Amino acid sequence: MRAMNEMTQRPSIDAPQLRTLLLTDLCDSTTLVERIGDVAAATLFRDHDRLVLDLQQRWRGRLIDRSDGLLLLFERPIDGLGFALDYVRGLREMGASRRLDLKVRAGLHVGEVLTWRNSEEAVQVGAKPLEVEGLAKPMAARLMAMARPGQILLSAVAEPLAHRAARELGERGQHLLWKSHGRWRFKGMPDSQQIYEVGEPGIAPLRAPTNSPKAWRDVPLWRRPAALAAEAAVIVGIGVGVWFATRPAPAIAFNQRDWVVVADLRNLTGQTVLDDSMEQAFRISLEQSRYVNVLSDMKARDTLARMQLKSDTVLDRSVASEIALRDGARAVILPTVAEVGGKVRVSAEIIDPNTQATVYAETADGAGVNSVLASIDEVTGELRASLGETVKAIESDSAELPKVTTSSLEALRAYSLATKAYARRDFGEASQYFSEAIRLDPNFALAYMGLARIHISRAENEAAKPFLQKALDRKSRLTRRDGLYLDAWAAEFGDKAAVEAPLRWKTLAGMYPDFYAGHFQYAWSAFVNNRFDEALKYASIATAPQEPMRGTAMELVGRIELAREERLKALRSLQQAQAIGGYPANRRQAAALAALERFPQARQVLQTLPANGSPDGQLTNQLERIAIEVDQGRWKDAHTVAASSSNAAKRATPLMANEFRAIELMVQSMLDPARLREADLEQLAQNALTEAERSSNRDSTPQAFFALAALKLDQRAGRTALADRLIPRIRTLANRVGEPVLRQMVVVVEAGQQRLKGQPQDAIATLRPLIDGSELFQVHVALHDAYRAAGQNEKALAELNWIAEHRGRAYSEVAGDQVFQSLNVADTRLARLSRAEILWQGGKTADARQELDLFLAGWPLDQLPDHLRRRAAVMLLDSKAKTTV
Template sequence: MDTAVQTFDPTPEPAPRPAANAPQLRTLLLTDLVDSTTLVERLGDTPASELFRAHDRLVLQLQQQWHGRLIDRSDGLLLLFERPIDGLGFALDYVRGLAALGEERGLLLRARAGLHVGEVLTWRNSDEAVRIGAKPLEVEGLAKPIAARLMAMARPGQILLSAVAEPLAHRAARELGERGQHLAWKSWGRWRFKGVPEPQQVFEVGEPGIAPLRVPPNTPKAWRDIPLWRRPAALAAEVALLVGGALGVWFLAAPEPAIAFNQRDWVVVGDLRNLTGQGALDDSLEQAFRISLEQSRYVNVLSDLKARDTLQRMQRPEGTVLDRAVASEIALRDGARAVILPTVAEVGGRVRVSAEVIDPRTQTTVYSQSADGDGAASTLESIDEVTAALREKLGEALASIEKDSVPLPQVATKNLDALRAYALGQKAYAQVQFKEALGFYRQATALDPQFALAWLGQTRAQASAVNAEAALDPLGKAQALRDHLAPREALYLDAWAADLLEPAQALTKWKELASLYPDYWPAQANASMHLMAQNRFRDALLLAQRSTSPYNELAALSYDTIGRVKLGLDDYRGAGTAFETALARGVGSSLRRAAATEAAQRNFARADQMLAKAAKDDLYSYFDRVSIGLDRGQWQGATAQAAIAMTLASREEGGFPARLFRLPAAVADWSAGDADKALQGSRATVAAALDALSQPIDANAADDAALGLMASIFALRLGDREPAERVLAMLQAKPVLLGAPTVAELTQVARAEMLGTAGKPKEAIRLLEPLLTGHEQYQTRVSLMRAYAAAGENQRAVEQSLWLQRHRGLAYMELGCAQCQQALNVVEGNLSMLRAAELLKSAGHEVESRRQLARFDAVWPPQSLPDYLRVRRGSLLSPASN
């Protein structure tokens, strides 16, 4: 078939079209099932209908998997996608799926496919038009016929891409997993499409052994754009004779295979230097050279579009010549293995075509090849000769270049040394070595004071080291250089500014950036972190998984995020696997999170082994050391660990960590039986948080507000209302902080606890129940259990207790107030067993009460209990009163 979709409108006078929406950039995929009419004739109507129903199920499954929108269908499909890689994933799976359907029935099922990215206009047809056969959504624009031409010229089983779609899909191919690393990519040169004024570059992609990987045939609507000097029949015959002779010589004296090296490495082809004075040949010769070189089994040639993108990041003007120096820098930035510089010159009355293979690090020539001919007509043969030799020799040439295919970060700076320092900073940051990363970022700004992203790197390093106050100065310098940034990087800067200065807007900023640039991994990763902080784990998981792309230089951190998310979902096996991956990639902090995963399953010996490997001066490992000690009833050990943490945190006097670790220390004192000391600790925590919030700028404002609220909730349970009253009054004067979801939720919990202490549990319940959204804070459930119990709703209180017992992963992982509440979560989870036993006994459920008490005794043996818990437990052993 010549077109993917054929429609027929039975109405003689169709209604006017509705107004179209503004043009949108979309990926279009058109497919055509080969010989579908013959297939129906061969099978008969009933078997054919069964086959097409199976086909429809396949399409629906792939449409959902790859997030496609089906616009039209008959024997072919027209689909829209947000991203080219999704359209390619659909096409590859569709080709495979058709083959599988055919094998089940003894048939050969194949489709043609064309993929293009361009602007389209869309509009919805009226309900009346749809009822009489019109499509719900219409799509038009030049992008549609281009995709149709690509599809129509494809061979059966072939997927053809436009020059716009190819580099975008190629760059994201590793998102397809292992399969994406083995795809074959071919360039079939320039083509002319009927009705399209400009020639179009056509590419093929497919899986070896499945895709044809052959040049498409000319059709009435698409034909190869061959330069004039290649068209004469005499020249064609002459070339045929030359090729025939050359092949005979080649087979008689075939060279040994080139030394092997990693296939499909990347090379940058510099601009062809035409020294013949015949400028009209420039484009044709350069295109002929690239097309011929792209047939190499060793290399991929970096596309023109990708090279132009890199030039923009180098802050070079459009049209900059890709000479030895410029092309070498592009290769270093994009991780290409070598540079190839072609030249055409007139030497001794003959036309010489030559090419140099260059090491981009040293800009030295490691190999060269040339061929001479008579006159301009000889250049094509010479190009073929040179590129054929290169294709054989590239293995040897590139093996002599030190392998270094890791691309430098794709950011804007003129100074290559500054970029190298920035790259080292990124590597250290990915391994959670924030101090080392900060040093490299500072070196980058010393080399290039206008390097805005290196200033922002300093901000990130300081903020990640929980030193947000020190992050503000480099943030201001980065903001002053905002005009130096590309649009995407400028939005990245804005999102970080919101993180530190407008926390209530931060998630919105990150999600907007992630939506605008789906392949921009920092946006995906940071949006995931913010969603995780709000306990929106399933949403966070999707974004974190996207940002583990091999193209993400910080992918290791995303595996750590996946582990934390899975722990929050109580998926212990998934969490452990993710943390193992993060550790293998150098994320040392994943060790303590892996220990928490084991502790959540009460595998304390394994957790101890992991924490023993953590550095003793790793401050944040003490969250877990304290919590795990309390979890297993080692009261004195937990208080000792809390004291060490306080000593380490006090090194930064007045810093956020010094405030943060006061709360777990107070919880440890309370658990050990010293309620007075615990109350003093909670009051001191509130005072420190309020003092920080009273400063003109508090870069940790949202966390300080959450810390103050959590400490005041703890104080309320210890019988003191005054800290909560102070915190709530402060937040009334800072309403912007109430826009932060965690702060808003904990504010309601604090108010509910105050109502509980005032003897108004039903009012407390009315405040708390709407907070049960599926991503509520652990302490919200604790407060609701307490309110139900105070209101005499024992069954509901027991249900909350059981929920708390089931979600130990959440208790350990939840960020809340920068994880300050971890110890309180763990202790309250264990105490909920004792509370359930008390509630069940008071309701006359003796058997269930004894079961809960047995669970409590298994967690905290009776002989280890402090006096206040021993008394509560003892009351359960007395006969029930009537």
């Protein structure tokens, strides 16, 4: 009786509290259980509960109730949103691993709630520990019930609070998609409510909920069909007069550098020549603006793929609006061409992607098909003005389309088809269409640039030069932005490429900050020259959601982070690049895994990659294959791969042939330096120098590095004659090219000569000025050698510490087309052996043995080449170890 009294006692109700409520519902859970069976379902829900518990702890949520769904309380809306986003993604991944489509609908609201605690006795017989009531609870429930599968809906109270705090979610918060679904009415609630959706790209449905008896869209009276029919005559009569009298500003919030999506052209003329040509002209005309940014067609098609639609899906009002919402564009532009009253009319509408309503329209009429280019210029100028661009800016940043493209619609159509093929990486088809555009208009500068880009993409640098020159001869036929782009590429092939090209790319990035080619190329030049902080800054900008090549930029970010020794972060960035680009794991990920000493995973990645099938493309995968074998002390395998790669490279380009010959000799020098013949090294150096002296600067730098690699290997064998003969020739070449890293490598070899000739202090003085954060890995190796030769063991130990700790730099340093990668990686291991020797000689035997153990853990004693085994044997203390040796 006492227990019954306690159970029926009325609990005390806490004062009203403002809380965030999240309600979720696992879609089709009953059907799911029936389909997979009780046992599989039990396992699934056990994993589900673990996920919920983990997310509760991460986002500081309190679970109030659960069945097929969840009711949670949070202190802050951003915590509730973080839980919801992770829950949606977690279920998606859980389902993918089981080949199930697991989706949840969620509703998030902020409001006052009343809470009270049930007694322990009541809890023991099934009551919840904490009860929650209040109007906020059914509001969250209504949001959840109306949500589509995979959709997170927020109330008008929760949305601004969560949106403002989204930056707390880190990088993911910057890429969230927010969409208003307008005002809705709920059964039993007197006032309509504004409803919002939030989600991640590729996951969120971003579609309006469907009407139901309990929730329906609040449509204004004037938008209802019956009322519209009754008032149509009045609206037309009055509205037209008001429109022309006042021409109100468009109801769209557009700011400088916001993005627009250009929908597919609606061609109502029946003349197919306008299909592609006019659409391309429309883009080029708009892209002259530094106020309006145009989402590229390549990026729009990529977003279509993420929407699980075919790449040739027509970008109509609805599809283009969804792309705009997913990619953060503020407006959609819908172009149309039609024949009206014997004239060709070009028109365009500005559409608000949130409502898909037209907020502004502009038209221009012309006589005949050939008038469309002038009409496009007129229409795009008006559209830019309607979006807020000043008349002065429009006049400054605009040129007539026939002057900056071509007056031939057929040529423009061929160019458009070429750019689409180029976006698909179908370089053969793109080349044919670019060539056809040039045949139709020999002064079509953009088409010459297109052919140059194809050759550059194929690493056919010499073949690209004539087309670049022809484009330069017709530079007046380019827009300002395309002219800057052309200047930058021309500088890459000029006599002062190392100095001028980065400045040109930086100028392009500054003038057109949302044309990300400038940022990426400048980041690459900084990365090549080991200026990693600057490279990371610019590469990160190029990972913007609107950039079609953001996956490539994200991969560069990962490579930079690896060079900065942010190894785990680098691996995550490389995996993100893989997800964005939709390609399998590649050699960059293998390098990051190897730098983390996750060798089984690295080898697994490499096993999936092609090797020698395409000499100039797939051969580069061998760089990491060789380096990772070296890293594990698998010398015979390393030598086998290096030798076979060198043999395959002979059938490729001179660049590949010399690089892999240099790597083969590096592995040979580590395996048995006594068998490294000076004649082989001289042949490599002479071949590389000959190629460097007759190539453009773009190919001269790596060839010069290959020659320097030969001299460096000869020095490691204790010889100086070859470097004495060839350094003056290489120094002249390096001064001509002007590449900072090439000059550094020349200094490294010169310092090696000083050390070997008994002048270690001079070598130190030569090398020390190079230490500024952008120095090459081999600078530290050379400094260690010089300090040790000078008897400055403490400083030598410091250099060895740096070498051993910079495994990421060893793998990712790109100077000289990564020809020193295997040697750098080997030096990270040899640093432990050298540290042990210095400590042993200084009487610190315990520390020496610890370093030796670290060395042997990486390179097992029974696999060591003889010359290294002898060095280790000196320090092995116990007789058993000596006997083993």
